[in-house]
Amino acid sequence: MAFKGQIVIDIERCKGCGVCLEACPMHCIELSKNVNGKGYNYTHTVNDNCIGCASCAIVCPDGVISVYKVKC
Amino acid sequence: MSNLDIVKPENLVYQKSKVLTENVMHYCPGCGHGTAHRLVAEVIEELGIQDKTVGVSPVGCSVLAYNYLDVDFQEAAHGRAPAVATAIKRLNPDCYVFTYQGDGDLAAIGTAETIHACNRGENITMIFINNAIYGMTGGQMAPTTLLGMKTATTPYGRDQKLNGWPFQVTELLAQLPGTYYVTRQSVHTPANVRKAKAALKKAFENQKLEKGVSFVEIVSSCNSGWKMTPVQANKWMEENMFPKYPLGDIKVDGELVKK
Amino acid sequence: MAKELKLMKGNEAIARAMIASGTDGYFGYPITPQSEVMETLMAERPWDPKGENYTGMVVLQAESELASINMVYGGAATGKKVATSSSSPGISLMAEGLTYLAGAEIPCVIMNAMRGGPGLGTIQPAQSDYFQSTKGGGHGDYQLYVMAPSSVQEMYDFVFDAWDIAFKYRNPVLILTDGAIGQCMEKCYTRDNVPRWTEEERRANAPWGTWGKPATRGHNIITSLELESSRQEVFNQKLQAKYAEMKEKEVRYEALNCDDADYVFVAYGTSARICMKSMELARAKGLKVGLLRPITLFPFPTKQVAELATRVKGMLCVEMSAGQMIEDVKLAADCKIPIEHYGRFGGIIPTPEEVLEAMENKIVK
Structure with missing residues (x-):
């Protein structure tokens, strides 16, 4: 069974630490070249490979990632 | 189905715990404190004990933990959290009481309070964040700083003759009959986060058993103090901290784990 | 019991x-x-x-x-x-x-x-x-x-x-x-x-207490930390207002034989008990001596000392110390009359006789 996922990032709370990038098995997140209101290069998704595993969210120190997932 | 169609309440599999407040944490990017706070909040939410939990924060980077965890909270003097928690629990035995302390607070200035709370077997949960440095005051040597490790007060590296050895306080506490559960975890990878959360959950649930202290050390990074990026710091932690502070259970159900 | x-x-x-x-x-x-x-x-x-x-x-x-x-x-x-x-x-x-x-x-x-x-x-x-x-x-x-x-x-x-x-x-x-x-x-x-x-x-009685947050209120936080100086100053002003209210409403003292006194002992605790006997000895000799015994040391009975200072000739502060409370007595009396200290320390309790002698030598003269 395969899963498809999507993450929603609270960009203004993200500090751009990059820990989620290391945790993502599907390489679907990167740090943006743009910055948020605090000047951090926030995390964002770069492709549709997300499987909703929530690895990024559970290592995020600031709890900025919500994860959605469906079977497909 | 496009990915955007997935974002519906019924498909939500993970979000920040309701026991966390909306305040943005003051911690440096990538700091393990944030992850540890999140896990404490998730455990309190899942156990349904928000209305019975009282936390005690230390002096150090996590002095303001009360701004992020939506439970009743007391901020203790430096090192005294175990004494503060002792009285909260003794006078309010139905409450779930936890301390949250760093290495300087728990293993230097508060060593006596830590050891005696553990030796009395207080029915509390003690959470110990070990990042081998004094983060808040600018990165000085902590009792757990590794030999050779450079800090603001060991600029040439920790020298055993000058500064003594790194203090494995968790192993010491496991020897005391008053500790019931002693474990060492980390929160830098998804797998480690899951294990740490299970440990924290057990440590809170144990309070119902009235068998003594449940003690969870979380080996963490201080990328600012260590002068690395968050990702580099986590790698350095695996290579240098874990050999001295190996992960895993040290004491379970009052029995030392045989290695 | x-x-x-x-x-x-x-x-x-x-x-x-x-x-x-x-x-x-x-x-x-x-x-x-x-x-x-x-x-x-x-x-x-x-x-x-x-x-x-x-x-x-x-x-x-x-x-x-x-x-x-x-x-x-x-x-x-x-x-x-x-x-x-x-x-x-x-x-x-x-x-x-x-x-x-x-x-x-x-x-x-x-x-x-x-x-x-x-x-x-x-x-x-x-x-x-x-x-x-x-x-x-x-x-x-x-x-x-x-x-x-x-x-x-x-x-x-x-x-x-x-x-x-x-x-x-x-x-x-x-x-x-x-x-x-x-x-x-x-x-x-x-x-x-x-x-x-x-x-x-x-x-x-303690709605601010940390006993576990019910759904009906926000979380209670017990702390003395405030990193924002402007808020810390406001908090300190609130504390000072509280102390001022204590000074206004919660002063306690005992005045013995002060109504007709020419001289007064000011002493608290054990020293006050010694002074009671010294006062008795003084009265027997015809010296009109009274005793003001502060029961609260903070707030100090400042007004009472000030009032006495307008009508007695001198005060002797008796303390088992090198002279600490005397500072509050002198501040209250505002240098209007002679005020001296007599004390023993190191664990010595003065006798009523030596206290009376000190009153006679230092104040009555």
Whole structure:
């Protein structure tokens, strides 16, 4: 069974630490070249490979990632 | 189905715990404190004990933990959290009481309070964040700083003759009959986060058993103090901290784990 | 314990009053000359439902005074009546906790049976912690409400009064006594037990307490930390307003033979008792001597001293110290009349005769 996922990032709370990038098995997140209101290069998704595993969210120190997932 | 169609309440599999407040944490990017706070909040939410939990924060980077965890909270003097928690629990035995302390607070200035709370077997949960440095005051040597490790007060590296050895306080506490559960975890990878959360959950649930202290050390990074990026710091932690502070259970159900 | 007349030590009276006044917890560490407080509590075992004196009160011997005052901080922050006791060197160790308690506005009761210092000093009685008790002790602009009993009966009664003040003002109360009153045995009328607060009473009396956040309120935070200076200043102003209200409403003193007095002793605690006899000796010689006994050291009976200074010829401050309270007396009297100090220290209690002689030599002349 395969899963498809999507993450929603609270960009203004993200500090751009990059820990989620290391945790993502599907390489679907990167740090943006743009910055948020605090000047951090926030995390964002770069492709549709997300499987909703929530690895990024559970290592995020600031709890900025919500994860959605469906079977497909 | 496009990915955007997935974002519906019924498909939500993970979000920040309701026991966390909306305040943005003051911690440096990538700091393990944030992850540890999140896990404490998730455990309190899942156990349904928000209305019975009282936390005690230390002096150090996590002095303001009360701004992020939506439970009743007391901020203790430096090192005294175990004494503060002792009285909260003794006078309010139905409450779930936890301390949250760093290495300087728990293993230097508060060593006596830590050891005696553990030796009395207080029915509390003690959470110990070990990042081998004094983060808040600018990165000085902590009792757990590794030999050779450079800090603001060991600029040439920790020298055993000058500064003594790194203090494995968790192993010491496991020897005391008053500790019931002693474990060492980390929160830098998804797998480690899951294990740490299970440990924290057990440590809170144990309070119902009235068998003594449940003690969870979380080996963490201080990328600012260590002068690395968050990702580099986590790698350095695996290579240098874990050999001295190996992960895993040290004491379970009052029995030392045989290695 | 029921209402009765008993012979007991001052330290024992403190312990029995704690049980009788519905105290929820006591955390202490042994130190001479006040160890009988915890010894009495341990013997009475008020936590034991099978004991004769069961109230549900928690009693614990801590590993240090540092721990015991921080246990008071933790327990009292939950809105319960929590107390400790110690003697001078132990109170020095507690100074950190006292300033946190005052800074977080936590009601509690602390007893100091003073002994001679500095350092480890002596185990005999002294009154050399007046500055420590009324001018700080710990860091920051804070005040304890300080009561000075001069008998075993007052040791007992002041515990009840201390709880009222502590919760009325959300402030720590210090009962400042010395080894003499702690150790001496006197008759004491005890009272019927006041029941410990019920859960509902605790919540009503301490809505700020950390007992677990119900859905009906936000989380309660007990802290003395405020990183924003403008807010810290506002908080300090609030504390000062509280102390000003205490000065206005909560001063206690005793004036003996002051109405017709030409000269007045100003003394508290054990020294006041010595002065009572000195006053008697003086009156027998035809010297019109009175005694002003401050019962609260903070707030100090400033107005009463000032009023006396307009109509007496001089005052002698008698303290078992090198002269500490005299500073408050002189400030209150505003240099209107001669004011001198007479004191013994290092554990020596002056005799009534030498105190009278000091009055004659230094003030009457």
